[in-house]
Each structure stands twice: as structure tokens, then as C-alpha cells.
Amino acid sequence: GEDVEQSLFLSVREGDSSVINCTYTDSSSTYLYWYKQEPGAGLQLLTYIFSNMDMKQDQRLTVLLNKKDKHLSLRIADTQTGDSAIYFCAEDGNKLVFGAGTILRVKS
Amino acid sequence: DTGVSQDPRHKITKRGQNVTFRCDPISEHNRLYWYRQTLGQGPEFLTYFQNEAQLEKSRLLSDRFSAERPKGSFSTLEIQRTEQGDSAMYLCASGRQGNSPLHFGNGTRLTVT
Numbered sequence: 001g002e003d004v005e006q007s008l009f010l011s012v013r014e015g016d017s018s019v020i021n022c023t024y025t026d027s028s029s030t031y032l033y034w035y036k037q038e039p040g041a042g043l044q045l046l047t048y049i050f051s052n053m054d055m056k057q058d059q060r061l062t063v064l065l066n067k068k069d070k071h072l073s074l075r076i077a078d079t080q081t082g083d084s085a086i087y088f089c090a091e092d093g094n095k096l097v098f099g100a101g102t103i104l105r106v107k108s
Numbered sequence: 109d110t111g112v113s114q115d116p117r118h119k120i121t122k123r124g125q126n127v128t129f130r131c132d133p134i135s136e137h138n139r140l141y142w143y144r145q146t147l148g149q150g151p152e153f154l155t156y157f158q159n160e161a162q163l164e165k166s167r168l169l170s171d172r173f174s175a176e177r178p179k180g181s182f183s184t185l186e187i188q189r190t191e192q193g194d195s196a197m198y199l200c201a202s203g204r205q206g207n208s209p210l211h212f213g214n215g216t217r218l219t220v221t
Contacts, residue, residue: 004150030207042112042199042214043151088150092207094164095141098150 004099006089011105018076020102022089025070029091032065034074037086037101046074046087081106110134112213114200120219121190128186129216133202140183141210142175143199144168151199157183190220 003025012018024032030051035043049056049063049072056063062075072089086101113132121127133140138159143151154173156164159180169175172190177183187194197217201210 031209033209035212040217042114043201043212045209045211048209090150095153095156096151096201096210097153100148100150 004089004091004097006087006099006102008100009103009105011107012079014079014081014106014108016079018074018079018083018104018106020074020076020087020089020104022072022074022099023070024072024089024091024097026091026093026097027067027070029093031092032063032072033090033092033096034061034063034072035088035090035098037088043088076104079104079106081108112200112202112211114198114213114216116216117214118217118219120221123190123192123220125190126186126188127190127218128184129198129200129218131183131185131200131202131213133181133183133200134211135181137202137204137211138180139203139205139210140177141201141203142183142185143201145197145199145215146195154185154198187218190218192220194218195220 033048034046060077064073084106088101090096090098115130140157142154145151157177172188175185197215199215201212203210
């Protein structure tokens with residue numbers, strides 16, 4: 001079945017780069033997504049990548065996709081305190097399947 | 109667009125009571141989803157509508173849960189005879205036709221006492 005796994009916690013210093021990793025199982029996914037969730041809020045779509053792409057860059061965000069290994073990563077350059085949140089990776093089918101989320105803590 | 113809107117934001121109810129939540133999707137989106145999220149977990153799929161048709165329901169959706177989307181616009185999720193285990197954040201999301209990204213509302217946080 002579908003399954004998405006993420007590391008649970010990442011702590012970085014302000015100004016450093018953050019890399020959040022994810023593995024997924026459904027090779028038929030058309031898109032893979034990254035969502036951000038701040039405390040008490042819903043999920044904000046950050047970025048997504050089409051499954052036939054290897055990389056997508058969007059300002060401070062870089063998504064890398066290794067389809068062979070079913071590995072997805074999100075790199076945040078120049079991480080700011082406002083980036084502190086939970087980040088969810090998701091794969092699609094007819095519905096999104098989410099990982100448990102990675103808590104990103106940014107220390108000033 | 110005005111985004112996905114959910115009402116209420118918070119609901120506290122006593123065990124055994126019925127509750128109903130509402131979701132207003134982005135107006136041109138014909139796909140609508142309900143998810144449930146508990147503390148420390150990612151959102152779990154509950155059910156999915158394409159226009160007014162409910163196309164898929166998760167096994168998580170027990171007989172006490174029912175969702176409707178009568179005119180293919182807003183949707184309601186009702187939980188009957190609530191239990192403490194129903195306490196969670198209930199998230200609604202909508203999307204255009206096909207595999208386009210889903211946009212989420214801010215959720216309804218349910219607390220069953």
C-alpha cells in the first residue's frame with residue numbers, strides 16, 4: 001500500500017540550509033508535494049514536483065526527486081525563524097497520502 | 109480566490125452528542141476531501157467527493173460518520189454519538205479536476221469531553 005516516511009525532527013541555526021527528507025512507496029504518483037503547517041493552522045502548499053522531473057527550484061526552496069530510490073527532499077536556503085513549522089511530504093494517487101511530518105526548529 | 113473555509117474553527121462537545129462541520133471549497137474546485145489529523149501525525153484521508161458524488165471512503169470512517177456535498181459546492185461532515193477518540197483536527201481540502209494540488213482550510217478542532 002501507500003506509505004510515506006519522514007524523519008521526525010530537524011534543528012538548524014538561522015541562516016543555515018535545512019534539508020528535510022522523505023521516502024514514499026507509490027511509484028505511480030504523478031506529483032509529490034511539500035506542505036507546511038504552523039501551530040493551530042491548516043496545511044499550506046509550499047511546492048510540488050512532477051514525477052518526471054529531478055529538481056525544482058522556487059526561490060529559497062529546492063526540491064530533489066530520486067524516482068529510482070523513491071526519495072524526495074526539500075532544501076530551504078537561508079533558513080529563517082519564520083520557517084519553524086512542521087513539514088509534510090505527500091504523494092498523490094486519487095488522494096494525498098501524508099507522512100507524519102518533520103518538525104523544523106530554527107535557532108536564532 | 110478566497111481559499112478553503114471551514115466552520116467552526118473549534119468545537120467542544122460532550123461524549124454522545126452529535127456534531128456537524130462545514131467546508132466551503134474554492135469556488136471552481138470540483139474535488140473535495142476530508143482528512144483527520146491527530147497530534148503528532150500527518151493528515152489521514154477520510155473521504156473524497158468529485159462534484160456531488162462521494163467516490164471513496166476510508167475504513168477510518170465508521171458508521172457514526174457521514175459526509176455530504178449535496179449541490180457539489182459546500183460539504184458537511186457529521187459525527188454522531190461522539191467519542192473521546194474522535195477528538196482531532198478535521199481538515200477539508202479542495203482541488204481542480206485531475207492531479208492538481210490540494211488546498212487546505214484551517215481545520216475544525218474537535219474536543220470531546
